[in-house]
Amino acid sequence: xxxxxxxxxxxxxxxxxxxxxxxxxxxxxxxxxxxxxxxxxxxxxxxxxxxxxxxxxxxxxxxxxxxxxxxxxxxxxxxxxxxxxxxxxxxxxxxxxxxxxxxxxxxxxxxxxxxxxxxxxxxxxxxxxxxxxxxxxxxxxxxxxxxxxxxxxxxxxxxxxxxxxxxxxxxxxxxxxxxxxxxxxxxxxxxxxxxxxxx
Amino acid sequence: xxxxxxxxxxxxxxxxxxxxxxxxxxxxxxxxxxxxxxxxxxxxxxxxxxxxxxxxxxxxxxxxxxxxxxxxxxxxxxxxxxxxxxxxxxxxxxxxxxxxxxxxxxxxxxxxxxxxxxxxxxxxxxxxxxxxxxxxxxxxxxxxxxxxxxxxxxxxxxxxxxxxxxxxxxxxxxxxxxxxxxxxxxxxxxxxxxxxxxx
Numbered sequence: 055x056x057x058x059x060x061x062x063x064x065x066x067x068x069x070x071x072x073x074x075x076x077x078x079x080x081x082x083x084x085x086x087x088x089x090x091x092x093x094x095x096x097x098x099x100x101x102x103x104x105x106x107x108x109x110x111x112x113x114x115x116x117x118x119x120x121x122x123x124x125x126x127x128x129x130x131x132x133x134x135x136x137x138x139x140x141x142x143x144x145x146x147x148x149x150x151x152x153x154x155x156x157x158x159x160x161x162x163x164x165x166x167x168x169x170x171x172x173x174x175x176x177x178x179x180x181x182x183x184x185x186x187x188x189x190x191x192x193x194x195x196x197x198x199x200x201x202x203x204x205x206x207x208x209x210x211x212x213x214x215x216x217x218x219x220x221x222x223x224x225x226x227x228x229x230x231x232x233x234x235x236x237x238x239x240x241x242x243x244x245x246x247x248x249x250x251x252x253x
Numbered sequence: 254x255x256x257x258x259x260x261x262x263x264x265x266x267x268x269x270x271x272x273x274x275x276x277x278x279x280x281x282x283x284x285x286x287x288x289x290x291x292x293x294x295x296x297x298x299x300x301x302x303x304x305x306x307x308x309x310x311x312x313x314x315x316x317x318x319x320x321x322x323x324x325x326x327x328x329x330x331x332x333x334x335x336x337x338x339x340x341x342x343x344x345x346x347x348x349x350x351x352x353x354x355x356x357x358x359x360x361x362x363x364x365x366x367x368x369x370x371x372x373x374x375x376x377x378x379x380x381x382x383x384x385x386x387x388x389x390x391x392x393x394x395x396x397x398x399x400x401x402x403x404x405x406x407x408x409x410x411x412x413x414x415x416x417x418x419x420x421x422x423x424x425x426x427x428x429x430x431x432x433x434x435x436x437x438x439x440x441x442x443x444x445x446x447x448x449x450x451x452x
Contacts, residue, residue, distance in 0.1 A: 103312050113302050115424040119438060126435075126449075225314040236325075239318060242441050246325075 057088040060251045061231040063219055065096040066145035066152070066165075067108075069124050069138075072173040074228040074241040075166055076133050085248040091156055091165055093149040094219040095212070096142075096227055103225065108142045127241070134174035143172060144180030150203035151185055153212050160192055167191065256287040259450045260430040262418055264295040265344035265351070265364075266307075267426040268323050268337075271372040273440040274365055274427075275332050284447040290361055292348040293415040295341075295426055302424065307341045326440070333373035342371060343379030349402035350384055352411050359391055366390065 062078055064071035082089045100109070110117035121137060128135035148168055155161030167188045171177040177184040186196035202208060222231050230238045230247035238247035261277055263270035281288045299305070309316035320336060327334035347367055354360030366387045370376040376383040385395035401407060421430050429437045429446035437446035 103314065113424065115302065115422050118422055119424065119436065122435075123438075126445075223314050223317055225312065225318065236321075237318065239322075240441075242439075 057086055058251045059088045059090055059233060060247055061090045061092050063092045063094055063222075063224055063227060063229040063231065064165075065094060065227045066148040066168060066172065066179055067142035068096060068227040069110075069120060069173070070241040071228045072169045073124070073127050073131065073133070074244055075169045076131060077241070077244060079162070081244060081248060085252055087248050087251050091152070091162055092215060092219070093152045093156075093165070093212070094216040094224075094227075095146065095149060098216055099220060099225060102220065109226075111141070134170075136174060136176045138172055138176070138178075140178070140180075143178055147182070147185055147200075147203065148179045149212055150208055151189070151199060153208055153215070154199060154202045164188060164192060256285055257450045258287045258289055258432060259446055260289045260291050262291045262293055262421075262423055262426060262428040262430065263364075264293060264426045265347040265367060265371065265378055266341035267295060268309075268319060268372070269440040270427045271368045272323070272326050272330065272332070273443055274368045275330060276440070276443060278361070280443060280447060284451055286447050286450045290351070290355055290364060291414060291418070292351045292355075292364070292411070293418040293423075293426075294345065294348060294411070297415055298419060298424060301419065308425075310340070327372075333369075335373060335375045337371055337375070337377070339377070339379075342377055346381070346384055346399075346402065347378045348411055349407055350388070350398060352407055352414070353398060353401045363387060363391060 060082065062074065064075060078089055100106070105112055108117075110120050124135055152161055152165050152168070155164040168179055168185065171184055171188055172179045177187075179185065182196075182200070185200070189196040189199050219229070222229075222237055224231070224237060224239075226239055228241055228244075230244060232247065232251050236247075236250055238244075238250070259281065261273065263274060277288055299308070304311055307316075309319050323334055323336075351360055351364050351367070354363040367378055367384065370383055370387055371378045376386075378384065381395075381399070384399070388395040388398050418428070421428075421436055423430070423436060423438075425438055427440055427443075429443060431446065431450050435446075435449055437443075437449070
């Protein structure tokens with residue numbers, strides 16, 4: 055029998071997407087749910103809501119809470135957490151490379167490693183060298199992969215994916231979407247989304 | 254041994270505060286945690302963030318999600334849910350009456366009944382008749398209680414409580430705060446807040 059599928063929408067710049075990315079493989083495995091990793095860009099989504107920065111920067115009291123909350127959540131799951139500087143980071147190239155990897159078989163591992171580079175190791179994913187280091191660890195020549203990531207076709211694919219997120223009325227990350235059209239927003243809704251998917 | 258205490262900050266106009274109010278007594282009982290119900294007003298808190306309306310109205314895509322989310326959450330806990338009209342409702346008098354009741358022994362029951370009047374039965378808590386009906390059900394003469402609610406002392410008490418929420422860097426409702434200074438935002442963090450309180 056085919057497993058039901060849950061779509062995992064995330065932006066590499068998103069703090070709670072990091073936590074979800076660290077948790078989802080194990081929880082989905084336990085639930086016998088397949089996960090489709092779907093990177094997208096929050097920038098255009100926030101822009102459509104009239105925001106030109108992360109809500110955590112626009113609303114400092116919310117940002118203050120988020121940083122403390124991330125410390126607690128990461129401690130709970132045994133993940134290292136270091137506050138990224140700058141925040142948010144430019145996640146465009148990361149998302150383009152992830153699109154390439156997710157069409158092959160190394161996408162999820164790239165995503166997890168890049169999230170850790172950013173949120174555990176303190177690297178800036180907006181810099182080519184951070185992405186290159188992860189690609190080298192995975193056994194690739196960075197220039198080859200980056201060339202694939204920069205093709206018109208791949209750029210268009212990422213734009214289409216971001217448009218698809220907007221079409222699902224996604225407004226933040228992470229968001230989980232189901233085949234029957236439900237969306238669940240936030241790392242803390244991962245369990246609920248998996249339960250819904252199994253229904 | 255004295256039970257540890259968790260503060261439950263809520264606004265009667267807040268949808269997720271309704272869900273938390275329906276859940277908290279049972280969960281806190283199971284966790285052997287005392288709950289202090291602390292009504293406050295979100296209006297001044299939102300205003301300080303530059304918002305003059307509910308974020309669910311200011312950001313329609315977020316509002317759209319919230320209404321669907323409320324349907325799902327209430328179905329999960331077996332609570333009726335009806336979308337309030339208008340939204341958000343004026344919760345000033347409700348909060349003042351709750352302050353009176355929480356200094357006596359009928360505050361929590363008043364809060365639960367008023368939340369149900371608003372979110373299950375479709376009454377407008379901004380209208381005196383809605384609050385009066387709940388007070389009558391509890392065996393009071395509404396005019397007596399409303400007079401107590403409208404004293405300068407009681408108005409000041411509610412203002413002080415809203416200031417205290419701001420002082421804890423609370424930016425939304427419901428929020429749970431612990432004796433050691435942690436805050437947990439959102440109905441979906443109730444379990445986490447209770448676990449922290451027991452540590």
